[in-house]
Amino acid sequence: MSRHDKDAAAEDARWKAVTARDRSYDGTFFYSVASTGVYCRPSCPARLAKRANVRFHDTPAEAEAAGYRPCKRCRPNEASLEARQADSIAHACRLIEAAEEPPKLDALARGVGLSAYHFHRLFKAVTGLTPKTYAVAHRGKRVRETLGTSASVTEAIYNSGFNSSGRFYAESVRALGMTPSAFRNGGAKAAIKFAVGECSFGAILVAASDKGVCAISFGDDPDALARDLQDRFPRARLIGGDADFERLVAKVVGFVEEPRIGLDLPLDIRGTAFQHRVWAALRDIPPGATVSYAELAERIGAPRGARAVAGACAANKIAVAIPCHRVVRNDGALSGYRWGVERKRLLLDRESKP
Secondary structure, three states, rough: OHHHHHHHHHHHHHHHHHHHHHHHOOEEEEEEEOOOOEEEEEOOOOOOOHHEEEEEEEEEHHHHHOOOOOOOOOOOOOHHHHHHHHHHHHHHHHHHHOOOOOOOOOHHHHHHOOOOHHHHHHHHHHHHHOHHHHEEEEEEEEHHHHHHOOHHHHHHHHHHOOOOOHHHHHHHHHOOOHHHHHHHHHHHOOEEEEEEEOOOOOOEEEEOOOEEEEEEEEEEOOHHHHHHHHOOOOOEEEEOHHHHHHHHHHHHHHHHOOOOOOOOEEEOOOOOHHHHHHHHHHOOOOOOOOOEHEEEHOOHHHOOHHHHHHHHHHOOOOOOOOHHHHEEOOOOOOOOOOOOHHHHHHHHHHHHHH
């Protein structure tokens, strides 16, 4: 292909992006309109110009050097609307994190120059959480951190910004899955049963606390799986599974071998509020089906949160019961998997069989 043909093909691709108002091209090029004397982003909502009047530019400076002025609607010489909104929400998150008490919605909205209604919608669209849920999740994180560094539970109550020990205990048990004193002792009193079995994917470890299954892991080395469990729960009392527990392991293995039988287990899941939302949505994906990270973000009401959804999938430590293997890239290609991409492929192949 000649240089002229390559340039023509590139311009055709840019024009298609303009006609589609494709935001993914914003920042990669700009276009000017001879009849109006302005230049725009590819996603500009203004009335579409005639192709004969359109020229393309690599930068705003190049368009302005050619005599064009920035469009007042899409403001191509400034940060994109999405970037400005993300900056506003990031600032609001810092305000929440710095406050001793969760700030009121009106105060947060004023802090970023938005109405309370618009701020609430925007915050949820960007983070997938309401401001209140974010504040609660951050306080839970603060509880975990302060309990690990404070000299006493009383000091942790003060350091976490609680003005009531009752509220502290109520929120800390939800955030930790155990009492604050047990958490400070590294879960020393927690008993976790576990067993390692074999399946067609190699070794499989299943572990459960008194609240439910807390780990399902695949691997090639049974001893390495047991060591990983010990690393995750360093002060818990690990107990080899009895006959009843072996039946639980058999149930998990049976699901791995024949996924359409379903798997309904009580789970002891510890994560952020956003991770819990993603993991709950994962459990709603039926065997044999896949969704993209972007689609999953849409399902949980966070259309701009595809990257955060991918992070929550990567943080999942309970294989198959929380089926993060059913999430793929937008083009359908397989992405990373904690227990190996080949195992992900085999799981999906097995689930797709009638």
